[in-house]
Amino acid sequence: MKVSLFSAPKILPLAAVGLAAMIVAGCERPPPESEQRGYRGVGMVAYVNPRILAAQHRANVPPAVQPPAVPVPIAAGTVYKNLQVLGDVPLTEFTRLMLALTEWVVPKDQWVAGQGCVYCHDLADMAADTKYQKVVSRSMITMTQRANAAWGDHVAPTGVTCYTCHRGNAIPKYVWTTNPGRAASGQGASGQNRLSAVPAFASLPYDPMTTFFDKDTTIAITPATALSPGWNDTINTKKTEWTYALMMYMSRSLGVGCNHCHNSRQFADWSQSQLTRTKAWYAIRMVREINHAFVMPLSDILPATRKGPLGDPMRVGCETCHQGINKPLFGEPMLKDYPVLGQPSPAVVPTPDVVPEPAVVPAAVQTDAEVLNAPGGKVTGEAAVQEGLM
Template identity: 40%
Template sequence: MKPAPEKSRTSIVGIVALAAAAVTLLFLIVVPKWDAPWDPIESREWGWRGIAMNTFTSERTRTDPLNLIPPEIPAFEPSGQPASAVYQNLQVLGGLDSARFDHLMASITEWVAPEQGCGYCHDLTEGFASDAIYTKQVARTMLQMVRDINSNSRHVGQTGVTCYTCHRGQNIPSKVWLRGAEPKPPMGGIVGMPPPWNRTAENMRDFFPRRPFEDYLLDDKTITGAQARAVSGEVADLSKLEDIYILMMQMSDGMGVNCTFCHNSRAFADWSQSTPARINAWYGIRMVQRLNNDYLVGLQDIFPANKLGPLGDVAKVDCATCHNGMSRPLGGAPMAAGYEALHATGISRDAIVRETAYETRNARMAEIQAPPPDPAGLVQGESDGE
């Protein structure tokens, strides 16, 4: 009886190579793009050493063309006459110098509709004064919104925003959200995403449901109870904790930071142990609430049906809309510098004046109440916001 012939070394190598290729192909098919291990992550330590106060930015975010500052259009020489003397139907910037008005319009075109040009908002047949195209009505409201932010928002401060801060040369900002239909039972929550989420989700925004955005960035639900209480014996509402977690993960992903950018991870709820960035984030959440409710939701009847979401709602904003994966939008560039018309106080008769800061004009939001630290360090105080 002859012994069975041994497989050649070449055959074994071929089988191993084939198996490796199959595993690699399976990996590329199953693993979403946002899990790609070849995307280098840069970590910058900005707190005390040894406490993991780091900011993480991916190479993909740093080199994203949408995060590059656009070339600036040189300012026009003032004409000496108001825009209202040259153009008709100016409801917002009639008091602005006509040359400055032209400069702003040219800039807005590059910020929002560089390919379509003036015709994206204006009916070039009926004339610039016509409101026939819905995008002109939307643009007017957005202009009022930008001026309100620059004049009254503590979150934005002196940096300022322009149309480009959100749009980045696109008609619709790349990071917006719409109401989503709830998955049918037993699906729901983080684990129960409707299939095939693991193949269709390309980023953090696709992975998580939209309910937390609806609760905290549209409705005015209070963000509290995000940390368990070991002494009081209170039982946390797990669905609420999950929603808060999802909101925080979306904020973290949208700004390219981790939890310790705002919080001390040993005591998430304690304001006295949090970083100053948490105060600014508190203002940011309220600013987003006001933008969605005061400006965007009101545009729902203006948009045509094919521009609305599956449930008939208008696109809304969140942290990622402006930040796009960076802790400061566009690296903190003062985008509104040189555009005095984008600050409502720059034109007295068009000024938008609020008695309190933009994010705190509701009576119950008049000031931040940071709870005192618990002496025993066991019970964390609740706070209104993150």
């Protein structure tokens, strides 16, 4: 006699256990904590799991600060040759910064005879640009100084250092190159519907970084008026999906939800957005400048191991610095201990391979001081561009 699967006495308890396991698997432990980020009733709440947060804090401990240097009236450029960027830095502070750079960038397994200097330098002639790593590091130091000196609307007051991105790795863990998709196999590519973690495995374009970080592409989803003339070239369903892909990437990069920057009752309205949206506006343009002015010009000297399948250099994005946290290293102000990296460099900024069109700053994108002094303590200015533009 056949016994029904559901009538077997031992099956029901097992089924109950399995169902309970499925339900529990969809829950978090311990219960997430919430933080109100906007007006009550608009759902602008950030959720944090204390267990995950604790693990993130353990993984984002900056290295110990190098001991202070004894001040000396001797510039490093008077002692060492070919110092194109840091020649005017006091000798002892220059040495201190080199020690820090070695710890931040050079993995311990690449130290030769206990020295990390050889990763960039030819010990037979320390001044020579024999190794491409030295030329790259010079550009990266200039880039860091530029970010701190010119992009304070995004990085201030914390600032950035080489460690912000590298974390003890020669190549930052979270860099990107153009994704060729199916085009690499000759099948053609639509730029969409390919399994990718970038848009959180959604059915969205899988390479928004090339679209928005390599180009001055409009970021928008909704026009201000119905069927407004001229918007067909700016906003349509296809371009909206590209924007959503970028937003998914940014959300994952910072470990936050949409309401970290936006009010979900009206995503496009700057006056209802958080100040973090303003910082994100500057961040996108800072990333574009970094890639065009400091990374792409190095393409000719970089080996294939530093490039993608299409031969383009590894570039930076939001995740490069943030690494899953809304403030890199939880806002640890490392720059204050290495002020040299916050000074405008006397070196000539590399010429961008492609100069993006100058960004028109919306009136709604104001500094924190302007916003705090505005009525209601929020962005209230009329946008210089139509609503919906990022």
